[in-house]
Amino acid sequence: MNNYSFNTLNDKDFEILSLDLLNAEYNLNLQDFKTGKDGGIDLRFSSPNNKNSIVVQVKHYLKSSFSILKYKLENEELPKVRKLNPDRYFCVTSLQLSAKEKDIIVEIFKPYIISANDVLGNEDMNKLLRKHKKIEKSHFKLWFSSTEVLGSILNSAIEGRTRSYLERIKYKIPLFVMTKDFDIANKILEKEKILLITGQPGVGKTTLAEMLIIERARWDHKIYLINTIREAEDVILSDESKQLFYFDDFLGEVYYEILSGSQKESEISRFIDRIKHSPNKYIILSTRTVILEQAKAKSEKIKRSRIESGKYEIEVFRYSDYHKAKILYNHLYFQRLNDELFSIILKDKFYFDIIRHKNYTPRIIEFITDYDRTKKMSGVDYKEFISFNLEHPEEIWNYSFRNQIRLQDRCFLMTLFTFQRNVEESFLIKAFGERLVYEKNLNNISVNSEQFIDSVRSLLNGFIVSIISDLDKGKKRYSFINPSISDYLVVFLNNNYAFKKAIIASAVYVEQLEIFNPEKNQFILEEEIQEIILNKICNNNLDSIDRYKEYRLDGIYLQVLVKYCKSINIDNCLLEVFKRLNLDRIWWFEKELRYVFESLNNCPTTELFIKQNFLMIIGKYIKNIDDKNLAMELPKIFEKFGFNYENFILKESFQNLVLEMISKIVLETEKDLMDSYKDQVINMDDYESLIYDDVNDITHNLMNKLCSDIAMDIPRHYSEDELLNQLKENESNNQEFLGREKKRKEYYKEVHDKVLVENKKIENLFSTIKMTDL
Incomplete structure (x- = not known):
């Protein structure tokens, strides 16, 4: 027999449950109202003679006492009831009530409460639930307040790992928000026996799977969490035992083996087929959408298997604003914030700013509503706290990073951080391995041969995500689950010199230094760190992940030395790198060379080498310039190294070199501008105003700056016929655009109307917030 405590329901959930049960039991049509200043009404039935014919007051007291309930009823609710003057008054509470306590409440509200039967406590609500089974089924979160149900669920776990997993789910139940995805997924699972949950990271795939698992466990399915x-x-x-298998991120993990040529894809398809044809066997699979699509493209066996069919799949999208609002509401309610903090959320509808913020995530909502973190805050402090953490979500990672993961895992995250966005697995493995060697030598940490895989499993979906980037070559890429982790690590490393030093000392690739670029103003590079960078480059200990590193690496070395090591002597090392440059391939590193030309200081031997070879170097440099800014700075480069540009340009060979450079820049500019503006032209005059005015200005500026005494006519790249054809194409496209624009306006009008309805629902939700007495 189920015995519910209702502790997984918030006040609004309990009020709706009361509405459903009273309507079913007494055949009423009670109305639900926004609470706010309710005037003593939560639910009401109106008759022709009395608009307040039946009034119901609902008190959801989770951890309170009868004395507090009695005080509230006598001092707050009784005056309201007298004013309402109902024909009949119900008092519903989640507290357990004795017969004597019910009689006291009847006496308080005499003559409005007809009998003790109109006072419903915990035991009465449970009795009604047993009588009205359909209502019990419709209130999902209710199930988990029953110790009997919870015990049954935990007993459904076959082994310790699954039991531990279900135990963790138990504490998340009150915060769950039911969406239509649950019913759809349940129907698919029941009918097809196979459910594939797909979607992008962070959209709720795991949450949906957990709710489905709990329901199946409730109905005596044995649960298996499998890897x-x-x-x-x-x-x-092989018998008819009820079994449910849950395989999270199944393709992401299995592809380690599939791509190495094993038969894992056959195992998947065979097992799914076995599930389909075995009684009472079910499987839930989850994966990121992009991996599934790549899997279908790669594997014929998976493509032909039952998971390929759309009828087995539900794709979870991002939460709507209303669902975000419900998540916020649940956290506010169950974290039991005080009235002052509640009022901050309600004031000027601040909840809209929260749920519509670009950085909204359930994780941030959990953080900003945590009771222990916020209990001593004032209202003003609390609003600043919320705004700060929404704008700086990186702060929420601090506790988890410092206290909930191992040193090896922190080293993994810091290594991933150095690649900034995402990185191919093979590069990350090598870089992480070098970091572990550094830690082992310096701090004697223990490292096992499977440390990379161990750390991935520990961090996956909590801190990092992975994606198959090249199925044919078996390449996988890793990135942070949220960019705010990178922001957090900037702060962390700035306050932890030893870790910053360790990252640079163990760096394998020159790209790992880019995050420390002084021009980004994120880090100070102390002289000791500059020496480490210098030694790595001098000893050629930095590789590159650039596919064209053969052409570019020495140029990158030059720039790193000049840009990163400004406080130490780099002259000898810089000269050696400069001598290695293949100037016939200068196009690959012209921008790096430009930086050296502009910024080189206190390197006399390198400057002397450049001066001795200046005409040869500058000639090859000019030949490869295709950027007007680089071209305009040529006279400064001559001046820096003691040469006269005016004398240089008098020589016919150099003159031709500069004119060819200008011609190339102008033609490329014309093509770039045409690509940018060609869709906007509607007549020939537009070409002049949008494109050729700029082309002529650039031509004039370059000629005036670099060879003012020379006349040159630079032909246009596009002929008149080509320009006319573009005009015709634009006219045709414009007609199509007008048709699309009409449909777009109709669509956005519909969306706007839906947004207005959703906004009203959100406002009604938050108007129901009221403190639950402790």
């Missing part, structure tokens, strides 16, 4: 198909094969039974 490989082989694990499932070992425990699947």
Whole structure:
């Protein structure tokens, strides 16, 4: 027999449950109202003679006492009831009430409460739920307040790992927000026996799977949390026992083996087929959408398997504003913030700023509503705290990073950080391995041969995400689950010199230094760190992940030395790198060379080498310039190294070199501008105003700056016929655009109307907030 405590329901949930039960039991049509200043009404039935014919007051007191309830009823609700003067008054509470306590409440509200039957406590609500089973089924979160149900669920776990997983889910239940995805997914699972949950990271795939798992456990299914198909094969039974297998991120993990040429894809398809044809066997699979699509493209067996069919799949999208609002509401309610902090959320509808913020995530909502973190804050402090953390979500990672993961995992995250956005697995493995060697030598940390895989499993979906980037070559890429982790690590490393030093000392690739670029103003590079960088370059200990590193690496070395090592002597090392440059390939590193030309200081031997070879170097440099800014700075480069540009340009060979450079820049400018503006021209005059005025200005500026005494006519790249054809194409495209614009306006009008309705629902939700007494 179920016995619910209602502690997984918020006040609004309990009020709706009361509405459903009273309507069903007494055949009423009670109305639900926004609470706010409710005037003593939560639910009401109106008759022709009395608009307040039946009034219901709902008190959801989770951790309170009868004395507090009695005080509230006598001092706050009784005056309101007298004013309402109902024909009949119900008092509903989640507290357990004795017969004596019910009689006291009847006496308080005499004559409005007809009998003790109109006072419903915890035991009465449970009795009604047992009588009205359909209502019980419709209130999902209710199930988890029953110790009987919870015990049954935990007993459904076959082994310790699954039991531990279900225990963790238990504490998340009150915060769950039900969406239509649950019913759709449940129907697919029941009908097809296979459910594939797809979607991008962070959209709720795991949450949906957990709710489905709990419901199946409730109905006596044995639950199996599996990491490989082989694990499932070992425990699947041939009889009619109810079994549910849950395989999270199944393709992401399995592709380690599929792409190495094993038969794992056959195992997947065979096992799914076995599920389909075995009684009472079900499987839930989850994966990121992009991996599934790549899997279908790569594997014929997976493409032909049952998971390929759309009828087995539900794709989870991002939360709507209303669902975001419900998540916020649940956290506010169950974290039991005080009235002052509640009022900050309500004032000027601040909740809209929260749920519509670009950085909104359930994780941030959990952080900003945490009771222990906020209990001593004033209202003003709390609003600043919320705004700061929404704008700087990186702060929420501090506790987890420092206290919830191992040193090896922190080293993994810091290594990933140095690649800035995402990185191919092979590069990350090598860089992480070098970091572990550094830690082992310096701090004697223990490292096992599977440390990379161990750290990935520990951090996946909590801190990092992975994606198959090249199925044919078996390449996988890693990135942070949220960019705010990178922001957090900037702060962390600025306050932890030893870790910053360790990152640079263990760097394998020159790209790992880019995050420390002084021009980004994120880090100070102390002289000791500059010496480390210098030694790595001098000893050629920095590789590159650039596919064209053969052409570019020495140029990058030059720029790193000049840009990163300004406080130490780099002259000898810089000269050696400069001598290695293949100037016939100068196009690959012209921008790096430009930086050296502009910024070189206190390097006399390198400057002397450049002066001795200046005409040869500058000639090759000019030949490869295709950027007007680089071209305009040529006279300054001559001046820096003691040469006269005016004398240089008098020589016919150099003159021709500069004119060819100008011609190339102008033609490229014309093509770039045409690509940018060609869709906007509607007549020939537009070409002049949008494109050729700029082309002529650039031509004039370059000629005036670099060879003012020379006349040159630079032909246009595009002929008149080509320009006319573009005009015709634009006219045709414009007609199509007008048709699309009409449809777009109709669509956005519909969206606007939906937004207005959703906004009203959100306002109604938050108007119901009221403190629950402790």
